[in-house]
Amino acid sequence: MLELNRIERRSMPRLPVPAGPSGRALRLDRKAWLAAAKSGAWTPDRVVHLVGSLNETVFAYLRPATDALAQAGVEQCVVMIDEPRSVHFRERLDGRVLVAVSSAEPGLLRRWKSSRDVFRRTLLARPPTAVHLHGLTAWLLGAGPALQTNPKVRLYYSPQGATLPGWTRALGAVLQGLSRVLHRESAHRAILVTNMPDAAVTVVKSNELKVIESPVHSVFPGTLLSPAVRPLMVTSGPARSLASALQFAQMAILLGDEQLGLTFRWIGRAEGESKAVLDAAGVGVFDATGERERARHLACGWIYLAGEVTPETRRQLVEAMALGLPCVAVDSPAARALIRNGATGFLCRDSVMIRYAIADLIHSPELRRRIGSAAKRVALERFGEDRFRDSVLSTYASDSV
Numbered sequence: 001m002l003e004l005n006r007i008e009r010r011s012m013p014r015l016p017v018p019a020g021p022s023g024r025a026l027r028l029d030r031k032a033w034l035a036a037a038k039s040g041a042w043t044p045d046r047v048v049h050l051v052g053s054l055n056e057t058v059f060a061y062l063r064p065a066t067d068a069l070a071q072a073g074v075e076q077c078v079v080m081i082d083e084p085r086s087v088h089f090r091e092r093l094d095g096r097v098l099v100a101v102s103s104a105e106p107g108l109l110r111r112w113k114s115s116r117d118v119f120r121r122t123l124l125a126r127p128p129t130a131v132h133l134h135g136l137t138a139w140l141l142g143a144g145p146a147l148q149t150n151p152k153v154r155l156y157y158s159p160q161g162a163t164l165p166g167w168t169r170a171l172g173a174v175l176q177g178l179s180r181v182l183h184r185e186s187a188h189r190a191i192l193v194t195n196m197p198d199a200a201v202t203v204v205k206s207n208e209l210k211v212i213e214s215p216v217h218s219v220f221p222g223t224l225l226s227p228a229v230r231p232l233m234v235t236s237g238p239a240r241s242l243a244s245a246l247q248f249a250q251m252a253i254l255l256g257d258e259q260l261g262l263t264f265r266w267i268g269r270a271e272g273e274s275k276a277v278l279d280a281a282g283v284g285v286f287d288a289t290g291e292r293e294r295a296r297h298l299a300c301g302w303i304y305l306a307g308e309v310t311p312e313t314r315r316q317l318v319e320a321m322a323l324g325l326p327c328v329a330v331d332s333p334a335a336r337a338l339i340r341n342g343a344t345g346f347l348c349r350d351s352v353m354i355r356y357a358i359a360d361l362i363h364s365p366e367l368r369r370r371i372g373s374a375a376k377r378v379a380l381e382r383f384g385e386d387r388f389r390d391s392v393l394s395t396y397a398s399d400s401v
Contacts, residue, residue, distance in 0.1 A: 046075045047396070048128040050119050050142040052135030053082050056238070059089050060214040060315055061158070062134060068389040069396070070096045077122055081115040081137060116141045123149040130154040130396060210395055214315065215388035220322040221380055223295040225372070227302050231262050231362050234301030234325070236294065236316040239269035242277070247307030247330075249281035254351045256282065260359060264305075267297045268316075291319075298323055302368065303361050305354075309334040318383050321345070321375040326368045328357045344375040 047069060051062065066076055077098040080090065090099050100122050102114035119142055123131075131146040131153055133139045139157055146153055233255070237244035245266070252264040265284040278285055288294045298304070304320035306313065306329035317338060320327055327345040329335040339345035346357040361368050381387075 046126060046128040047130045047132060048122055049076065049078045049132045049134060050138040051078060051080055052137035054089050057311055058134060063092060064215050064385065064388055065392050066097050067094050068392045070094045072393055079119045079122055081141065112141055116145065120145045128153065130156065132156040134158045212391045212395065213383060215385045216318050216322040216379060216383040217291040218385055219291045219295050220319045221376060223299050223323060225299050225324055228300045231260065231302045232300060233262055233264045233303050233305045234267055234298055235305050236267040238312045239271045240274060241312060242273050244307055244313055245270060245274035245277045249277045249283060251305060251354065252281045252283050255355060255358065260362065267294055295323060298325065301325055303328055303358060308332055318379055322379040322383065324372040324376040326361050326371040327375060328354055344378050345371060
């Protein structure tokens with residue numbers, strides 16, 4: 001059974017680009033896109049996305065990417081494999097995006113078969129010019145039907161969620177196999193990689209690899225800082241990430257003496273054991289889920305205190321940087337990929353270094369301002385929405401990545 005919860009628009013004008021929510025025209029650098037359209041070269045008029053396991057990390061790419069394509073007038077359909085977990089994500093997609101889900105089948109294999117059938121029928125209903133497979137499950141279920149339906153279709157693949165060391169080895173093998181398929185079938189196919197940890201990127205040896213990092217929402221750089229009266233350490237993380245909660249709780253206990261007079265606040269949902277751990281350490285929990293609410297609570301902080309940076313917590317650190325908060329993070333390769341020590345934040349190997357960094361920032365408003373401003377500038381240059389839209393549109397418009 002094919003269930004559609006959006007009205008499909010069969011014909012959508014590609015130019016001019018429509019106005020944004022505020023009524024002003026969206027500023028898109030679409031030189032490659034427009035040049036291809038004017039010259040009669042390939043530009044997509046319909047893109048089908050097949051999405052595997054959907055979480056906030058994956059959605060942090062999917063939503064702005066589909067927004068960028070919808071704003072450029074590209075018709076899209078998103079087919080959800082993990083339907084039970086996708087309900088609240090579907091409601092947050094652009095209204096111009098068609099969403100298809102399979103019937104709720106018991107058992108993993110039956111659900112995969114049902115999703116594959118829905119995907120195949122979606123391809124046959126109106127053949128797309130491009131197919132984007134999000135995640136390993138999507139590639140396993142969707143690559144075959146996509147190529148069988150149209151051997152010339154442009155195939156994009158995003159291995160979201162490949163975060164563990166074992167996954168990086170499997171990821172390299174998957175991408176190499178996919179690359180061979182693409183080179184054999186068509187010279188016009190590309191591999192699009194997003195939301196990948198740096199360790200996973202290093203194992204991919206392909207000339208057809210492009211990394212597009214998920215953008216930071218514009219509400220964060222647009223929110224003014226309003227620091228609390230007392231020094232406030234803030235952080236954020238996944239609702240059920242016990243590791244993140246434990247790290248922040250340990251820091252609160254180690255640093256929470258009267259000498260520095262610190263208070264600690266977790267911004268976002270915390271559930272189960274995570275909530276219990278934070279409560280026991282005297283950490284305030286503010287259940288802020290939306291971007292605007294999260295930015296407002298983060299803006300009250302003096303310092304953003306990050307534990308080990310993972311793909312799940314990386315987005316929250318970028319949001320704090322874009323807000324202009326000085327950030328102190330546990331030193332790791334993932335943290336070094338975002339923060340330049342002493343210039344855009346502080347990287348610390350142990351609790352003693354964290355304490356010194358926090359003390360310096362608390363006692364020097366000028367240092368907090370300088371570090372926060374530098375972090376904000378770097379975050380906007382690298383993760384700004386305009387840059388993301390340009391990257392997405394140029395990737396889909398080009399003959400290669």
